[in-house]
Amino acid sequence: MATRGEWRVLLQSCGSVRSLKPLHAAVLRRRPSDLPLSAAAASRYAALGRPDLALSLATSLLYPTPPPSSSSSSSDDDHDDPFPWNLLLRALSDAGEHRRALSLYRLMPHLLPDRFTFPPLLKSCARLRDVAEGAALHRHAAALGLHADAFVANSLVAMYGHCGDAGAAREVFDGMRERSVVSWTAMIGALAQSGFRSEALGMFRKMLEERGVRPNRATFLNAMPCVASGEEADELYELIVRQGLDSDLSIRNAMVGMLARCGRTQFARKVFDEISEKDLVSWTSMIEAYRQADMYADALNIFKKMKQLGIPLDAVLVLAIIRACSNSMLASIRHAKFIHGVVIRVSLHKDLMVETGLVDLYVKRGSLVDARKIFDRMKERNLVTWSTMISGYGMHGHGKDALQLFENMKALLVPDHIVFVSVLSACSHAGLVDEGKRCFNSMASEFGLAPRTEHYACMVDILGRAGKLNEAREFIEKMPIKPDSSVWGSLLGACRMYPNAEIAELAANQLFKLDPQNSGRYVLLSNVYTSLGKIEEAHRIRALMRSQGVKKTAGYTVIEVKNKVYKFLVGDERNPQSDLIYRELERLMDRIRRMGYVPNTNFALHDVEEETKEKSLYVHSEKLAVVFGLINSGPGCVIRIHKNLRVCGDCHSATKFISEVTGRDIVVRDSHRFHHFSGGVCSCGDYW
């Protein structure tokens, strides 16, 4: 009878699956339940391009049927040789069977792992983002004195990096005797993936100074996503060209993203156009480029061009265009339906991420009904899906529906931090104080989740909107974590509806320290003073804003009419129907004034006569867009407009009256939420 060593040589010299199969069968007959030999066979299947066979064999090794009585002999020379196991671990890891790889490792305690054992296992931990398992392997390797091996150490850095623990990665990196380009690259990647982008670039610069280490393709691919400024982008671009790496497809794809992120959209497009053999990642990167620059029309053109060229789409690409459409000011429900149609035609509508993206798309384009229809038809839903639908209900002011959905979800899944943000923001949009409090308290008591600043901000919002300003302030004072600008922003926001100089100042002073360039906060504080009659103070804040060099973001409103998007600025006269719009506006304002509408000049500019203030309110972009919509659509048609900032209080009041006198439903999306106006009432219940 041949020894195991002889069998193993036979297995490993097999050149084809066809010859491996009978040999494997012979092994099973002669040496049943010889794990190392079966492992060698499995890794050979993987090496010959059949990971599926390797996997099913590995599975049978992990969960064996009871073996016949004969057992493997333990006296063989190579019984403890980890080599075949290492091959199998790698095969499993490469096949994406990470849990199986780790299970296999746990089943081989009789074997002494060697330095080859750890890299594939650490890679599996990285893919699974299982830092606990990874740290355990780290301890095993250290106990065996293998953690100092260059390959093991590099794998550890990468594993901690993928798990988002840059500190642990750094510790391993700093402890290394020799650092190769791979070590540096892994460390840069670790910092990048933990969100420490500038530190990652700093590491990249430090590496450039290191002797004998030159960046390569992988280094650039890790460094490019960290670049945030045009100058840095140019610098990397130069280095890449100098190294002759600029013809590489992955490098060019990453360049497109890098240049676009830095605002060099034109340059990004040039790099994209010069890719001769574009792959799906190239196209996706270009669409993402445009999405980040808020250039939805260009993103859509790229998408349409792909369709013309007959390029097959995948889920990632479709998600890019879905996100571009969701976020854009220029898209409408019509666009959502067009993209939805394409998604169905290319059969990507059964993909969980795509479906969730579509739910969000319809929510953001204003159709809760379509969003819910997709949600209901989904076979599978994860936390992201539920939180998308819950926050969708919240944005549209359907607080009770959001809470109902949250209850349904809790019966199936355990909520995470973000789901709670969705639920709490839904409570704040709908003014559900008690429900919000209960929900907030349940985070820690029922789910062991420590509330983060976002959750505190929601609670302050909820209390503030209910007029409980002092309670909101006390709530902040008792926070166990440091309140950030979102928390103070909520407190200041509450003063919009319940003007209170003391509290507004308290919040604003913090905000001016934390986030001095945000123009909205100055405007808000100034408006609070105005509505309290403290005109001098209001002027002081406007002056402060000027002296800080803070520019007020220009407000604008868009509306789609007959498949074309129109944009209105305040007092805009560029529209071809301008004369008609202003005549109709005058008429409408007269009508609603007779019904009781009183212009709220707190929202107007100062230093002008009352009558001029009123006129300046009339020409707010929201009102212009609504009137334009009314003129250009038939009775019964819903008017949908989209404003880049929060809708102003006066326009909100006027729109309620307009919905009543015209009998039209008007849907306004602002930077914060949706307002559905119908019959003189708004879905936000005047909480916003």
Added chain:
DNA sequence: CTAGGGTTAG
């Protein structure tokens, strides 16, 4: 037999 990489929904 081993390490690092471009696009991915709340």
